[in-house]
Amino acid sequence: MKLSKGVRYALRMMVDIAKESDGTNRVALSQVARHTCMPRRYLEQLAIPLRRASLLAGTTGRRGGYVLARPAQDISVGEIIESVVGRLSITNCVLDPASCTLADGCECRGLYQRVNTEIAKLFDRITLADLLREDWVQSAGTGRRRRRTPAASLRAGRGFPAERHAPSGKGSLC
Amino acid sequence: MKLSKGVRYALRMMVDIAKESDGTNRVALSQVARHTCMPRRYLEQLAIPLRRASLLAGTTGRRGGYVLARPAQDISVGEIIESVVGRLSITNCVLDPASCTLADGCECRGLYQRVNTEIAKLFDRITLADLLREDWVQSAGTGRRRRRTPAASLRAGRGFPAERHAPSGKGSLC
């Protein structure tokens, strides 16, 4: 049940383009790659389905680049995910019941279908604009929105001068 | 975002043991394998973490086998999943923030954490007993529990005619 790296990259790329473009400026993938330490060549691959899904608008040629095709608050995380890896399905039988050798009497399929639609709803309800909001970034765990704590505001102070997305030895981008 | 085959097998195995054992009878994995067309050798591997998580109780030796370690209504789908693939995490940074090269200022982590806990809740709220209920099987998804229908109680009597889980040519088990 992992989100693939492709999806994570796509999400991060969309966030970066949203921030950099400010509605109109074209953002080149080479810039995104620089900002985020993601391989440009790979981003190119990911941008294509995003464009085809009308989430990004690309301009070729010199000083070309991408812009959000719609305002960030009209782009859901669910759409982003779907465009790069297809419709969410935690199991093949969710989208294609015929793919399972058990016809109808499967005890688990109901579970899969329900959970699948619930997860899809979760992703659909969250927009790109939500991700950009400050109070969204820090909050941990309960799944419930939290107010921004004073401590969080303080720590947010050390901004991000270029090294922000730089690798720090171990680990990779989440 | 797929559930691994291991998880699906484990779920199906738990369902089968729950049905066959009726609380006390030991169910051998060779039987489960026969019923469900899953490879016995692989089931053995899956049963071990389930036992370690105190979801199954195993007895070695002749006429040995497995029984649910607790009543089906006290075993959640979430526990089953967790025992075989570890704690649910749609991203490494959910469980291990240090695994990500970006320290705090990651726009996506909040998303991952929230969605992760919501998904975990979904799985935790559903019990093995739920899966066995007839009305659970077919119905598609609002995600909301439904009362047991009289019809369901009646039909619950019938057993298990062996071919039920037999392969039908194409596809695999979902």
Add this chain to the structure above:
DNA sequence: TTCAACTCCGACCGATTTGATAGGAATTGA
């Protein structure tokens, strides 16, 4: 008018993960 910076496309490759098999020790009822 040339050139450099882009998007856009398809093919391919290497590594990791995952599904599955295998051998065999220990246990226990018949």
Add this chain to the structure above:
DNA sequence: TCAATTCCTATCAAATCGGTCGGAGTTGAA
């Protein structure tokens, strides 16, 4: 004593996935 079982580790095979590459087409600027 034997056969059926759990239990444990090691290993293999296949599928998926992350990432690279070469290159064609486009376009603004020098």
